[in-house]
Amino acid sequence: MSALTLETIAKLAGVSRSTVSRVVRNHKSVRSEVREHVLQVIDETGYQPNAAAQMLAGQRTNIIGLVIAEPASVIFNDRYYTQIIQGVARELNQQNQTLTLFLSHDKSEEPLLAKRLVQNQLIDGVIVCGTRTGDLFVPALLNSTMPFVVIGPNENRQVNFIDIDSFSASKEIVTHLIRLGRKRIGTIAGPKDHPAAISRLQGYKEALQEADLLVDDRLITIASYFTETMGYELTSSLITQSVDAIFAASDTLAFGAMRAIKEAGLLIPDNIAVVGFDDSAEAAMVQPALTTIRQDIFAASTQSVRTLLEVIEHGHEPAKQIYLPTQLIVRESCGSLL
């Protein structure tokens, strides 16, 4: 490719290598006429600095790693993760950084992957997402000098993260149900090793307490997976408890609940209101349309990139922990329009 080097450009422009380097790196101390001229030569020749040499001499590679702590099979079947990839890729593009994707194909590959990540000399930093309690990556990263940010919650005070405010959002949507007059509100919570699920359950409890309603354990069910089937199965016990509303920790769970309620011959929202979380594409399409919480995944991706770049450049003590706002989307399933 380009046999063009700094040296070549320097000669062509009649200046020294350093000057050209300064121009390229946008350094202040270059006379503007000189800068102009050098820029012109660069443009004419189509010169592009050699990335490997830049890395070796400088410290930055301008490559960012993205790890998703789930097997590839689930990543690509989950809209959440694919949107993260998309969002991160776009922002990285705009910041002139390169993305490298680290995927594990099953749990067993994770330790190796974590190791490769930590001692990777090719990346300036990494964005981690999909971590659960007991996850490998965050501890490994904390134990290293590799800058990183996580997308999603993390209990450690030292880690930089971007999260949505699951707690407040859940509280908001449950409070919405309470305002509509619902009294026996059940919930289908997510798995216990899933940090977001925990926050959502807490939000639910908080909303009840704030309204002086009793938090009743019989109205709380725990789904081991975020699947439609789990939602369906857990709903029967909630119906037995004669709830008048259900807050599901994800839209998918909510869809299962809706199916169970219909099969039991009850009406949504007349007999039981149902609300979800995520605002997935189907939420607006089901019958009745689902009231839910919308989160802006692209915003989270963008923010994660910016934060990481900041951490790489200036470090960040104490850790930056950002909660992005969510939005309550009111449709029919909550009974607002009743």
Add this chain to the structure above:
Amino acid sequence: MSALTLETIAKLAGVSRSTVSRVVRNHKSVRSEVREHVLQVIDETGYQPNAAAQMLAGQRTNIIGLVIAEPASVIFNDRYYTQIIQGVARELNQQNQTLTLFLSHDKSEEPLLAKRLVQNQLIDGVIVCGTRTGDLFVPALLNSTMPFVVIGPNENRQVNFIDIDSFSASKEIVTHLIRLGRKRIGTIAGPKDHPAAISRLQGYKEALQEADLLVDDRLITIASYFTETMGYELTSSLITQSVDAIFAASDTLAFGAMRAIKEAGLLIPDNIAVVGFDDSAEAAMVQPALTTIRQDIFAASTQSVRTLLEVIEHGHEPAKQIYLPTQLIVRESCGSLL
């Protein structure tokens, strides 16, 4: 991180830098005792060569780019592409290469992306997929020295590609219909700028001709998109032509066809047999289960990586063009079990 360099290891092992380098790069001329010893030191210290330095001094980066010539929004909603990403990532992992993903967010970004790709000095080569007629990437790449392979068909003799044999597969499934006694077989073909769609249509025609059946243009419909709705709409004209079977160029099109046929009060496969292409997840679940063609996307991904690595290492003249086999999956919609 590792303040460890070749030099350090050399000292520790009591040999020269060059020797350590030779050991690392698996060069022949090192006495096996020496090699053992050096290897042991490397192992004990956890030494890892500096990638940037390797790149600069050597010529390889061990980074491979993957470009998908579609806007990101479609990539992540299409099982085909997500499987490609997954498959490529896995094989690259195994070959100790790093993956970098190049995504465009809409058509307008493509020229810039193509340029960045071609003059990228950070990657050894690129895998391209999702190209249509009139695509930008292949011409740009051909015009450069960047090694590349495409996944999918390409009419250019000079490009290395891995494709499935759409033509033979289509011929096979249509022949299957003919053997079952179908005489008026219609088709819903894919868009005209879609190379795979063209091959599928050709396979269809070839099957008819080989069986001495007339190729009737009134039985050929062209879908401008691979959507369920297109399949549904085009089927009515096929019903008017009183076909007794329909070959859809994709499962999704087939699903649309099935809906239209049912709505017309006809039976599948009794009145009209329907077959698809892809063997998507839903194919086995619809009623009646869809007879279709399965393609092995993972095999294509793996093969593309291997071919690319080969091209990078030894070059390849003439271009290597590989057709991967497909498999006819017989279910109920074709009427085999009638």
Add this chain to the structure above:
DNA sequence: ATGAAAGCGCTAACAT
């Protein structure tokens, strides 16, 4: 079989 030495193309401290 092994070591010495010359770069690879760039950055950054230092000198002017």
Add this chain to the structure above:
DNA sequence: ATGTTAGCGCTTTCAT
């Protein structure tokens, strides 16, 4: 403001 110079850590002739 600009140039000089010494590396960054590795690969690879070329000697030995």
